[in-house]
Amino acid sequence: MSRVVRAAVFQTAWTGDKESMIQVHEQAARDAAAQGAQVLCFQELFYGPYFCQVQDKAFYEYAEQIPDGPIVKRFQALAKELGIVLILPMYEEEQPGVLYNTAAVIDADGSYLGKYRKTHIPQVEGFWEKFYFRPGHSDWPVFDTAAGKIGVYICYDRHFPEGWRALGLAGAEIVFNPSATSRGLSAYLWQLEQPAAAVANEYFVGAINRVGVEELGDNDFYGTSYFVDPEAQFVGEVASDKDTELVVRDLDMAKLREVRDRWQFYRDRAPGAYTPLTAP
Amino acid sequence: MTVTTAVPAPETALSVRQILALERVVAGEPEVVAGAGQLDRPVRWVHVAEAADVGVMLSGGEMVLTTGVLLAGDVRIQTEYIRSLDRAEAAAVVLGLGRAFPAPPESMRRAAERCGMPMVVLHRPFPFAELTEEVQSRLVRRKFAAVSLSEAVRTALTGLITTGAPLQRLLDEIAGHSACPVILTNLAHRVLATAGERSAVDDVLRDWERIARQAGGNEGDGWIRADIGGRGEQWGRLVLCGYRGDIETGRLLADRGAEALVLHRMLGGTVAAWEEQSAQSLLTDLVSGVVPARQLLPRARAAGLPVNRRTFVPLVVRDGDAPQLGRILRLLGLSGLVAELADGYTAVLLSFARDQDADALAAHFAARLCTGGRPVVAAAAPRTAWDDVPAGVSEALHVAEAVADTPADQDLPMLVRLRDVRLRGLVRLLRDDPHVQSFAERELDGLLCGGGDGDPDLLPVLRTYLATGRNKSRTAQLHHVSRPALYRRLEAIEARLGVDLDDFEQAASLHIALLAHDAQRG
Secondary structure, X not given: OOOEEEEEEEEOOOOOOHHHHHHHHHHHHHHXXXXXXXXXXXXXXXXXXXXXXXXXXXXXXXXXXXXXXHXXXXXXXXXXXXXXXXXXXXXXXXXXXXXXXXXXXXXXXXXXXXXXXXXXXXXXXXXXXXXXXXXXXXXXXXXXXXXXXXXXXOHHHHHOHHHHHHHHHOOOOEEEEEEOOEOOOOHHHOOOXXXXXXXXXXXXXXXXXXXXXXXXXXXXXXXXXXXXXXXXEEOOOOOOOOOOEEEEEEEEHHHHHHHHHHOOHHHHOOHHHHHHHHOO | OOOOOOOOOOOXXXXXXXXXXXXXXXXXXXXXXXXXHHOOOEEOXXXXXXXXXXXXXXXXXXXXXXXXXXXXXXXXXXXXXXXXXXXXXXXXXXXXXXOOOOXXXXXXXHHHHHHOOOEEEEOOOOOHHHHHHHHHHHHHHHHHHHHHHHHHHHHHHHHHHHOOOOHHHHHHHHHHHHOOOEEEEEOOOOEEEEEOOHHHHHHHHHOHHXXXXXXXXXXXXXXXXXXXXXXXXXXXXXXXXXXXXXXXXXXXXXXXXXXXXXXXXXXXXXHHHHHHHHHHHHHHHHHHXXXXXXXXXXXXXXXXXXXXXXXXXXXXXXXXXXXXXXXXXXHHOXXXXXXXXXXXXXXXXXXXXXXXOXXXXXXXXXXXXXXXXXOOEEEOOOEOOXXXXXXXXXXXXXXXXXXXXXXXXXXXXXEEOHHHHHHHHHHHHOOXXXXXXXXXXXXXXXXXXXXXXXXXXXXXXXXXXXXXXXXXXHHHHHOOOOHHXXXXXXXXXXXXXOOOOOOXXXXXXXXXXXHHHHHHXX
C-alpha cells in the first residue's frame, strides 16, 4: 500500500485586522483536520494584508519572533490539538531592524521544526519587498514532518529554478509555494512555473495565492491555489480565483517514485558542468 | 529554414502543389526543377514580374510568374532574382520557357534549390493572364467562403442571444457547425456544458481528467481552444474536441463561439450561473432517472466531482442560496456539486474519501450553513455506490419535504435524516397512494365538507389538539380561546366525525389522516 499524504492549502482575503485574520486561519486548520488533512500551508504573510504594495514602516509591527513570538506559540498549540503539520508564512523579526519573509514549520505534535527565509526579494511596482525584508540564507532546509519531507519556497523565489533543485536534492517530497501574486502580466505563469518545477525536480508542489483586492493598492490577487504532481498534472481542481477556499488533496507518494524511476533527472544531472552558475 | 511539408495550406490559400495540379496549369506541362520538398507552401496571390529587383514589389506568399526576358544572359542577375524572391518570402517562382530560356537556366535552378524555393518551368507556356485569373478567382472564392461562414455563424449566434436563448442552445449551434464535441470549461477546467453527439461527448469526458489536468495544453490533433473573457479577465475556455476540418476554419468557429459566449455572459449570465446550470442539469438528470446513473459518471467526473472510491452524501436544503452553498463548500475544502431543484429546494451532492467520516463532515457542513440562520438541511444516508446516488437524492428531497410539514416548534437536529421525520416521513412517502388518499377523505369527511352550520376553525383546532398530544389547555392557549369554548369545539368535532377523541386509536387514526391530508396539499 503506497503512502498517501492528505495535504491542504488555504487561500483567503484580507479581513481588515490581524486578529480576525488569525481566527480565519485557525478555523481553516480545524476544517482541514476534520477532513483528515495531515499538513496545511497558509498563504504568504498569512495574518496580514499584502503590505508590500506600499512602503510604510508602520507595517514593521507585523513582524514577530520565530519561534518565540505569540503567533507561532498559538499555532503550535493548535497543531498539537489537531495533530496536523502547519506551515506558517510570516513576517519575522530576528531583532529590531533585521526582518525576514519567513515560513515557520510546526510538526503535528506541536513541536517547532524550523524555518525557511525567503531568498529572492523583489523590488518592483506593487511588490516593494526590499523595503521590508532582508534576503534569507537558509541553506534550503527540508523538514522531516509527520506528513513527509517538506520544503518551502516563498512567492518570488519560484522564478528561480536553483532553489527548487536544492530542495529536491535535500529530499523534499512536497514543496509549498505560499505567494501573493496579482492579475496582470505574470498571471499566465502561475500555472506554468510550479508545474515545471514539479516535473524538473520530480516532487509535489502546493501553490497558494491570496484572493481579492486590498485597501493598500490595486493588486488583484487571483487565488487559484492548487497542488501539482511530479508529472505536472494538477491534483484535483485549481481553486477559485475570487473566493476563500480550502484545498484538500490526496497526494500519492507512489507517483513520486514511479516518475523518478521513469525519468532519471537526479541521476543524469551534471553538477560538474554547472560551475559557471555559482560564479559570483 | 521554413518547414512546410507537413503543414496543410490554410483554408484561404492554395498550396503550390494544388496550383500545379489545376487543369489549365497541367496543360502548360509544368516541371518542378528545384525546391520539390516545399510544394505545400501556401500561395496567397499570383503575381507576374520580370524586373530583376522583383523582391521590392512583393509582400510575401506570392507565386511569381516570369518569362525571364530581363534575366537572359547574365548569370549574376539570374541568381540575384531568385535571392530577391527568397528575401521577400515569395512562395514559388514559375518560369515560362521559350521566350528567353529554351531550358531551365542552371544558375537559377541552383539558387532556388539552395534557398528551398520551389522553381517550376512551363514547357508549353500559355498566357499568364489565364493562370492568374484561374488562381485568383479560386483564392477569392475561398476567402469569401471563410468570410461568409464567419458571418453566418456570427449571425446565427447573435440571433440566439438576442432572443434570450440559453447557453446550451448556443453550444448546440457551435457544435452543429463544427461537427465535433464542443466543451465549455471554467478556469479550473471544470466542464460547464457540452454539445455534440452524445456518445462522442461521453468519449471525450471519459478521458477529461487526463486532458484537463495537463498544465498548458496541446493545440494539435484538432483540439482547438478559444479563451473566453473580457475586461482583462479570463473566465473560461471553449474547446472544439477533435475538429476534423482544417485548423483555420476550426479556429474561426471557436473564436466566433467564444465571442458569442462573452456576449451571453455580459448580457446577464455569469460563470457562476453557468457552473450552476451544469450541476443542475447533472443532478436533475440523476434524479429523473431518464439517464442511468452509470452513464452520468463521466459528466460528474468532468464537472469536478471526485467519483472513484468515494462516499456520497446527498443533501437537500430548503430555501438555500446556491452560490452561498458553493462558497461554504470551498471554504471547508469539501468536494461537491450544488444545484437548485424545483420548489425552493437546493441539492448538494457531497463526495468524501472512503476513510473520511462522511456523517461527521456532512454535519460539519450543515453546522457552518446554519450559522446565523436556520435553513433545513435534509440528508440521505451515505451511499458508497454511484448507482445508489439517485435514490439518495430522492430520499433527501423526501426528508426535506417531510420537514416542511413539521410544526416549527418541533425540535429537529441540524442535519435531518429519514429517521428524524418518523411517521410524517412515511405518510409523505405514501401521500400519492389512492388508498391513503381515500382513507384521509373518509376520516376527515365531516370537517372537510364544511357545511353552513360549521365552524371553519374546527380543522386547525383538531390539528393542534392532536399535535400537542391532546393537551386541552395548550390547544386553548394556542387558539386564543377559553377552555369552555374549546370544549364546545371538540364536542362539535366529535359530533361531525362521529368519533370519540378520548379513544387513543381513533385519535391516532385522525392524526394520520390529517398528516396525509396536509402532505397531499403540500
